[in-house]
Amino acid sequence: MKYMKKLMAVLLMTAIFVVSGAQEESAKTKTDLVVVLDAGHGGYDTGATGNGLQEKQLTYKIAQYCKAELEKYNGVSVYMTRSNDSFISINRRISEATKAKADVLVSIHINSAPSADAKGAEVYYPNSNYRPFCGSKGQRLASAIQKNLVNLGLRNRGIKTLNSMSGNTYSDGSAADYYGIIRGAKLAGYPGIIVEHAFISNASDAKEHLAGNYALRQLGIADAKGIAACYGLKKTGSATASLEKTEITKLTGKSSSSAYIEWDTVDGANGYEIYRSTSRYSGYKQVAAIKKRNAGAYTDKSVKAGKTYFYKVRPYCMSGNKKMTASFSKAQKVRLIKKPIISIGTLSSSQVKIKWKEVSGAKRYEIYRSTAQDGKYQKIAVVENRLSFKDTKAGKKSYYKVRAAGSGINGNTYSSYSKVKWKGSK
Ligand SMILES: [Zn+2]
Structure with missing residues (x-):
């Protein structure tokens, strides 16, 4: 009996070991993140045209610039669904991506509208149906890329989902995504997004953001940096190169003598530092360092009633024994309220x-x-x-x-x- 017990314990431990070993194994055999870039249109399908430009040419260049930038990072393999000016069907684009073992498919497009006034960037990501992780990961990627595009000066048209307009559903009966590339990627098991960089039909978008290699390169880099940030990719020799900064999403007084802070978690972070000051632009001191990669909230109990405080948060990551920090979030303010008498x-x-x-x-x-x-x-x-x-x-x-x-x-x-x-x- 005793022996049996011991044997069982050994078997159990072996089983646990095997399971965790297997997970490590699969993590090792597939080290690289596989990003498939899909330059929209091609061949006889020119895509949208306007202001002397053709969408198929712009998307191809943006994809190439994006690829070149992404390949500066460690642990990523980048593939293109088309490598020349030829027509490829949506199905073929998906099957190419699937063959490459895509973790994510980023479809690169330029927008167009009947109204010449429409301008700016928008990103479509998968809805939350059927394979919710495609939706959540796709949403995070969409917002990371959109943020970078808006930083280039493009109007922010937001990130969006779009459901089938003809009532198409996934096999579980939930509403399918409208765009074939997003739907196809989800059916194949990975998130697909469509980045509509700017409007070819708008004169200022065309001039500022689409005409010339410099502008197109900025778009490709914006995409690449968004992908890198979302997936926590790091450049060679610099652990913080892609550690995104965070922003404070909530700041309130929980009581007269405690402040409550929430922030967005950042991929690749090992923890977060919280800084506080009584003035916006100076005098910040660290009040806490939270050693948790998914920590997104902190309650500061060392504050006084009736006073105003400013907070900043920054993520950090460890590179060996060295702590590397991202830049600070924007400072936010809270005024603590004295209790009534x-x-x-x-x-x-x-x-x-x-x-x-x-x-x-x-x-x-x-x-x-x-x-x-x-x-x-x-x-x-x-x-x-x-x-x-x-x-x-x-x-x-x-x-x-x-x-x-x-x-x-x-x-x-x-x-x-x-x-x-x-x-x-x-
Ligand atoms: Zn297009």
Whole structure:
């Protein structure tokens, strides 16, 4: 029996070892990220034309510039669905990508519209149906590329999904993606996106962003850097070359003496550093370093009521024993609200007036009541533009507390609760 137990344990451990060994094995045999670039149109299919330009020529050049830039990174293999000016069907593009063992397919296009005013960049990514990871990864890639295109000065038309207009579905009955290249990639098991770089039909887009090799190269580099950032690719000899900076997505006061911060996580990061100052442009000191690659939030409890604080966050990664940091996020501001000081006036057996002094930074006040001092408090009112509240439903024993609320970034800022006062207290 004892021996059996031991044997079982050994078998179990072996099994675990084999499983983790197998995972490592597959990670080793497929080290490179495979990016397939799909230069839209070709051959007799010129794509859109305008302002003396042909889409098929522009997409091919952008794809080549993108490839050249991407190949400066480690751990990536780049393939093209077409390597000359010939017509290729959508199905063929997908099968080429699948044959290359694509992790992602990036289809490169130029936009056109009947209205000459339409301009700017937009990226289509897979909807969240059928294979949701294609949607989520595709969305992240789309926004990474779009950000870079907008940084070149292109109008931001956003990132988008588009469902089949004729009611086509995936095998699970969910709405299919409209674009064949996105749908085909998803069916083959990897995300596909369509980057519409600029409008060939718009004179200023054509002149600024499509005419000439310099402009096209900027577009190709923007795509490549977006891909690198999204997949955490690193350039030779520089671990931080592709470590993207993050941005603060939420900043609020959680109480009078704690601030709450959220930020976007960044691929390739090993952790995040949080910096704080009492002025926007100087005096930042590190308040925390979180050693977690997927950490996206922090509560700072070393702050004081009534004060204004600025926060910045930056990702870091480790290269051997060396810590490399990305640049800082934009600074964001939060003003912590002091807790109200309240007083109680008893008007009758069931009427109580709760009063408080104005608290700076407050936009409204929340009044809470309980039947026991340490009991469960219920929010009974939210008051704006007033510094008192008359409770007409006071019980024999009613305890009150009030907190102030103001605005934060993507959320409310709250003060701590006031001291509890009970009916009859002054
Ligand atoms: Zn096109």
